[in-house]
Amino acid sequence: MSGKDLASRAENTWCPGCGNFPIQRALKDILAEMTGEGFPLENFILVAGIGQHAKIFDFMNVNGFYSLHGRTIPVATGIKIANPDLTVLCVTGDGDCYAEGLEHLIFAAKRNIDITVIVHNNRVYGLTTGQYTPTSPYQFPGRSTPGGVKEYPLNPMELMLSAGAGFIGRAYTLQYEGLRRVMHEGLMHRGFSFIDILQICVTYNNLTEYYNSRVYSWEEEDTVRDFDAACVKAREWDYNRDAQIGLGVLYRHDAPTFEENHPVPEPRTPDEREEIIARILEKRL
Structure with missing residues (x-):
């Protein structure tokens, strides 16, 4: 199987150059690569939120769930607890995850x-x-x-360290090999994995030059x-000030x-089950 075999028939509607x-x-x-090594694709579940990011589920031929x-x-979390043998990946946006979600x-x-x-x-909110x-x-x-917004941005890397995440990484969409490596390591980690991907929005927030001159x-x-x-x-760059931006695996523990x-x-x-229900009802009567 190749990556092309995982493409669905849905028409892709992302902007040219989208991260x-x-x-x-x-x-x-x-x-x-995982299926070539014997991983059953039916054991992979993709959970998507709402936003431009979520269309990835439309464009891939895998099992999954559109959430609110x-x-x-x-x-x-519910999928994983009910069936621990599944490999569960959440794709979510910064508005989707760092606001309502x-x-x-934090608790995951x-x-x-x-x-x-x-x-x-x-x-940026791209869908809206x-x-x-x-x-x-x-x-x-x-x-x-x-x-101009009068709020300073959240630093998700520092937040995830405070919350106790077992795997924390950051990648950049214009550095593909590093992006793939961090995503793969996160999927392989046993426990909660968090990856913040600095993504280019060519239409509403094109930070290509900003990132290219600062990432290492x-x-x-x-x-x-x-x-x-x-x-x-994690504090080198607070998602606002002019500073170098580190990429890769920030932290991991088992x-x-x-x-x-x-x-x-x-x-x-x-x-x-019938006996248990009868005992519960007996206590309430």
Whole structure:
């Protein structure tokens, strides 16, 4: 199987040059590689939110679920807990995940749910044509803030360190090999994985020159399991000030997953279920 075999028949409606294309390509290549090594594709589930990012589900021939805006992570959590053998990937946008969905992101990291969350972070609402999001820079002149937004952006890397995420990475859509590597490592990590992907929006927030002049690769070998060192790296760039922007794996650590700590009980037989219900009703009467 190749990445092309995973394409659906749906017409692609992303803008030419959209940062969603490299993310989709990387996911196709990763899944093709995994299936070539014996991974059953039917065990992969893609959960999408609402936004331009979510169209990736339309354009790929995989099992999945369209969730409500901001609710990708609780849907993915339910799928994983009910069937721990599945590999569950959330694709979500910065508005989708860091606004309505922020509380779900924090608690999934805290609980170490064994899912991977990929944030298509173009720092703008693209589907609704150009409003600011929680990661838009200060003074961003969005459609809803023509005089410039008067809020400083959220730093998701620092937030995920505080929440206890087991795998934290950042990638950039115009550096494909690094993007693919971080996505693949995140999918392979046992436990909660978070990847913030700096994505180009060519129509409403084209930061190509800004990123190209600032990105560099983190040296990971010696510090990737050092929490204090990761905190320093996460604060190098706060998603607003003019600073160098590190890419790669920021931090990883291994811990028991939520599913391991709370295994799903074996299903009861019809007779056992009837007996349990009878006992519950007897206590209430």
